[in-house]
Amino acid sequence: MATKQQAEVSREGRARYLYAVVRARSGWAAELTGLGPSPVHAVREDDLLALVSDTAGLRVAPTRAHLLTHQRVTDAVLREHTLVPVAFGTVLPSEERVRELLRAAHAPLVRALDVLEGRVELGLKVYCHRDALARRLEAEQPELARRPTEPEEDHEQRLELALLERTTRDMDVLRTGLAPLVAATHESAPLGERMLLNAAFLVDRAAVAAFEARLKTLVARTEVYAFRFTGPWAGYSFVDVRLDMEGELSAGTR
Template sequence: MTAKTQAESSREGRSHYLYGVVREDGGWTPELAGLGDAPVRMVREGGLTALVSDVAGPRVVPTRTHLLMHQRVTEAVVREHTLVPVAFGTVLPSEERVRELLRVARAPLTRALSELEGRVELGLKVYCNGDALTRQLEQQQPGLARGASEPEEDHEARLEAALRDCTLKDLDGLKAGLRPLAEATHEAPPLGERMMLNTAWLVDRTRVAAFEARVTSLVARLDAYTFRFTGPWPAYSFVDVRLDVEAADSATP
């Protein structure tokens, strides 16, 4: 039996917090601090590498600090490496269980890494200033003004229909202008009354600057909207891999 290193001995009894999975790369070692300032390290198995750090127990409380640390680690990795991110709070009880998880999910993880190779996620949310858009439409279309004998309800209905048509046209034009620079897009339901568009875009890392420039160019023409452009992020919106932690736990005695 080989002697345990001091680091291995100190990890006995501690759980392993999982940030994500990358391809095995013998030339790269992460120099990152994870939850609780524990160093992020690698667990390798079958051509895959899990990025983990030690935590004290089987669960991690979703505090703002913990969430930010998880986010910072994954963001730092995705700047230069293809990453299959995992959900916050994924904890396994031992290094062997981490390896077993990689063995159990090897096929879908390998497929996901191929699909995400060299790509990152960018977020774009669009909010509408209804009053500004109404004023803009009334200037462009004098016929939208309320007639002298027109009931208020009818006028409001006409305005709402015109606003819907205008918003749909504007957003369709925005998406059409961005699609040529993206590999894929994911549209989630808007949040709140003012949000009109809630999208994620899968973009090759080499085209991020061009995509951002295109966003800037397109939104400059849409004065009645507010935009929130974020990223690059790990491609959470484009990962369809379910890591069965319980299966990994039961597969290894």
């Protein structure tokens, strides 16, 4: 960070670690302990509140304890408020700098709050038991079995194509089945060979139970896929709030 920011920390004695931004009208009365450990408090600018805690320096090490504390504070805020989550490690040198950043990013922060109003993020990862699915496909479609004179490589290519067609269709059925309960979807690239879907869904709080029930109905139809369902979380996948190397805050929706 710049020398100017270090000087600000020296004058104030403590920097400010940011967790989230909420609307001022929602108020702030919770008693939470943040990094440090230091109490979480609100810094107000116009109609926005930045939730912060005091910290000694401008950098916070990404230790497991720090990451869990950041997540615990965010989860606690999410239970009572619509919030724009701030990326881990976002530190400002002074409370005045927090207010400046709220002023500078006011419009995108309000837009992000509008997108997230009354909604939470749910995560879903889908994995394929490829051998089990291959056996099922060969049982359902005898023509997929290896022909007497067929080279093994050709058979593997035919089977791989059939696997791709089936998994693509099944994931499309899953997306279609969940779509009526979803306000927005963000998909990331699958990780590893077994993962087929790596998705986040923005869902109204009131629809979370219905989403879970619909998902259980859809996944009950198959034993060749494994599902990892997580949440509710703050909408990290649908907004982007981070501090650049010059200490400027950028915020927007994805």
